[in-house]
Amino acid sequence: MGGGNSAGQAVVYLAGQATKVWLLVRGSELESSMSRYLVDRIAGLPNVEVVTQTHISGLEGEDGMLDAVRWRHGKSKEEVRRPIRHLFLFIGAEPNTTWLSGSGVALDAKGFVLTGGDDGRRPLETSRRGIFAIGDVRSNSVKRVAAAVGEGAQVVAILHAFLAGANQTPAATA
Numbered sequence: 001m002g003g004g005n006s007a008g009q010a011v012v013y014l015a016g017q018a019t020k021v022w023l024l025v026r027g028s029e030l031e032s033s034m035s036r037y038l039v040d041r042i043a044g045l046p047n048v049e050v051v052t053q054t055h056i057s058g059l060e061g062e063d064g065m066l067d068a069v070r071w072r073h074g075k076s077k078e079e080v081r082r083p084i085r086h087l088f089l090f091i092g093a094e095p096n097t098t099w100l101s102g103s104g105v106a107l108d109a110k111g112f113v114l115t116g117g118d119d120g121r122r123p124l125e126t127s128r129r130g131i132f133a134i135g136d137v138r139s140n141s142v143k144r145v146a147a148a149v150g151e152g153a154q155v156v157a158i159l160h161a162f163l164a165g166a167n168q169t170p171a172a173t174a
């Protein structure tokens with residue numbers, strides 16, 4: 001379930017392990033949310049069926065085991081039931097930041113850590129002076145390995161500048 005690159009990579013992997021893989025997508029096409037190379041790879045996999053404009057309408061099973069998945073087409077409203085034992089959800093990430101509540105570190109509406117701003121804060125600095133955030137947990141970050149590593153390198157220089165200027169002990173959250 002999902003139409004992004006994470007879902008696409010998972011489908012390519014699972015297609016080599018399973019007899020049949022369904023990719024259920026709410027949108028009308030993969031191209032708008034998935035990289036071209038993955039769209040092409042998936043198109044060439046004979047055991048993958050891409051089902052667009054669809055949402056899951058029901059899960060069936062007993063004793064915690066999945067037996068079947070039902071999905072409904074957005075336009076025709078037709079419901080399909082397939083005996084499926086495994087369901088993988090790739091519909092977005094949820095940051096693990098609840099432990100920051102009460103810390104004074106401001107989060108955006110989805111729970112990602114806000115950094116920077118026009119109020120004199122340093123790049124990557126959170127709403128608490130001397131506390132920095134880098135990588136996926138940072139609001140509006142690029143969500144790529146290279147970006148997270150780059151921010152890690154960048155924040156070291158910022159920390160040195162902070163220590164030189166404020167002579168305080170900073171902390172970084174990732």
Ligand SMILES: Cc1cc2nc3c(=O)[nH]c(=O)nc-3n(C[C@H](O)[C@H](O)[C@H](O)COP(=O)(O)OP(=O)(O)OC[C@H]3O[C@@H](n4cnc5c(N)ncnc54)[C@H](O)[C@@H]3O)c2cc1C
Pocket residue numbers: 005006009096099134135136137142143144145146148174
């Ligand atoms: C399925 C999938 C496929 C991806 N494919 C690509 C790709 O092809 N190319 C690409 O560039 N990027 C890809 N990404 C994105 C990439 O993985 C991330 O951008 C990158 O890992 C971000 O690094 P990070 O260090 O910010 O976060 P993470 O790698 O998520 O590391 C955060 C770490 O913090 C730990 N943690 C969380 N909460 C706490 C806590 N309270 N205390 C202590 N530790 C904690 C977590 O366990 C984790 O180890 C993919 C992501 C996914 C999910």
